[in-house]
Amino acid sequence: MHGLIGKIRSAPGKREELLDILLQATGSLPGCLNYIVARDPADTTAIWVTEVWVDAASHKASLSLPEVQEAIARAKPLIVGFDFQIETEPAGGFGLPKS
Template sequence: MYGLIGRMLAAPGKREELLAILLNGNTPMPGCRSYVIARDPASEDGIWITEVWDSKEQHAASLDIPAVRETISKARPLIAGFAERFETEPLGGTGV
């Protein structure tokens, strides 16, 4: 499996708007076992995204799904940047 944990930064004052886009744009993605979007309680602009995939290749392929591309297009103007990014190798657990 392939895991990705990242902290995204919304443009100042735009976190809730960005969260709404990310949550409403959530679509089934082949190979995706878990996709969690969360507020960062330590940062007014921070968002954590935690993903678990069957493979790194399926994660990369998800970027070609039309609904995913549309969500990225809508979200991009509200993203100030990416603060942290960690790749992991999930072994199992609940919902995985």
């Protein structure tokens, strides 16, 4: 499995709008096992996204899907930058689809 943990910095006052776009963009994307979007309670413009994909290729392929491209285009003007971004290798846990 391929995991991502990222902290997105939204433009001031734009966090809720960006959250909505990220929440709409998630769903049954091929190879996506987990995609959770969270507010940072201590940092009013920050959003944390934690993702689990079947593999790195399925994550990469998702970025070319028309619905994801469309979401990226809408999200881009609301994003100032990425404070933190790390790749992980999920080993398992609770909340992943049964294989």
